[in-house]
Amino acid sequence: MMNYLRTNMSLVIKTIEMHAGGGGVRIVQSGYPKIIGDTLHDKLQYAQKNLDHLRKMLTHEPRGSNRLHGIVQVEHDNPEADMAILFLYTEGYSNFCGHATIGLGRYAVDHGIVRRVSPETAIKIQCPTGLVTAHVEYENGRAGAVRFECVPAFVYATDLMINMVDYGDIKYDISVGGSFYIYTNIKQFGLDLVTSSAADIKATAHKMMKAVGDTITMTHPVDDQPAVIGGVYFFSGPLASLPDTINEICIFFETVCRSPCGSGSCGLLALLHHKGLIKEGDVRRFVNSKTQSVFSGRVVKQVKVKDTPAVIPEISGKAYYTGECTFFCEQDDPQPSFLIK
Structure with a gap:
């Protein structure tokens, strides 16, 4: 990063980019502040009140679009869960997103967030809508197709x-x-x-x-x-x-x-x-x-x-990697995010 930019950054967020069935998935790897709260609901309220500018930065133009869902990992409070997440999109925070869960399942196995087991690794994910179990194919050191059991429908x-x-x-x-x-x-x-x-x-x-x-x-x-x-x-x-x-x-x-x-x-x-x-x-x-x-x-x-x-x-379904990004926002940027409907 150019030196003059380093001194003008308000924040830097790094992400992994994926898609599942054509639906974009943006998984935050680093740079997001700690999301505080005793429960996932508390953390959601904290993010809505204190960090919504970051949601907009990642999902609105000029960096995002309504074609993707963002994922931020937080500490889980459900003892059965392996991980907990918040879903971000242009309109706010969704309770659940199926294609993003497929992307997250592959990502979590590939990046060793859970212990890998062949031929299939199970991951219990605490979502705002409830506990979702994903099963990820894992063979020859690589994650494959993902199936998830959703909350009751x-x-x-x-x-x-x-x-x-x-x-x-x-x-x-x-x-x-x-x-x-x-x-x-x-x-x-x-x-x-x-x-x-x-x-x-x-x-x-x-x-x-x-x-x-x-x-x-x-x-x-x-x-x-x-x-x-x-x-x-x-x-x-x-x-x-x-x-x-x-x-x-x-x-x-x-x-x-x-x-x-x-x-x-x-x-x-x-x-x-x-x-x-x-x-x-x-x-x-x-x-x-x-x-x-x-x-x-x-x-x-x-x-x-x-x-x-x-x-x-x-x-x-299956998810695929599309890239990795480093997003930053300059302190004097008059349009850090916008949304045209």
Whole structure:
């Protein structure tokens, strides 16, 4: 680094860059201040209050974009966990991200954060949404494919109808796979997963999220806290006739997912199981209709979330390294981060 820059740096953060199914993953290696708190929830609140400028620096332009999720490792307070993390993205701090978990699984094994075991290494990851177990293939000194068992996924409501301007009556379901998602057939909107533009699909998803949000007040069954729709998961055709390979695209807040959306696919597995369309162990392939990237998933077992029937979903995929970065911010930079929507 040039000498005159060294004297003008407010901070330097180093990261490893990856992607899983096309979804960007930015893992902080060094430079992030210690995140204080007795519990992961406390640490999340501390980061929101005291370190949000760093989240923006890493996920907003000119260094980031809404196409990636950042990961910051913190000390875990769950005695079962091997590690704990916070997920960063352009809009804030997400409870969970499936493609980022796939990237983190490979990274943790490759970098010796956990004891490596062949042919598969298990990692228990404490996330804001709960404890997630990742299983990472490990052979010949190299980590491979990752499968993770998510927190319980459950159906919130099914066979709902809403009348939308320009579209008429739209049928949809709400299911939860770490976040609350709307599940709906994109053909109802006169759109196509492949030929319609990502911009049109995103705009339609936002209209749907607003319409549903204005109509339904939701609470999470665990803590009765208010819940919001995190995204819209579009598929093509009637739910009952979806094939083993499901073409999809998910809009998560401002993001058009580049991967087949791990958390969204967890919710879909719960929905398919709830409707009797799959049973435990049945494998489904999820294909992002824009990138053609593939994850696979299955229902591992049935559980309950309080009194609500739920399932443990498992998602499998691969992650790849794309680079390593050293990010810095000069003290007199008038635009350390910005976000254009």
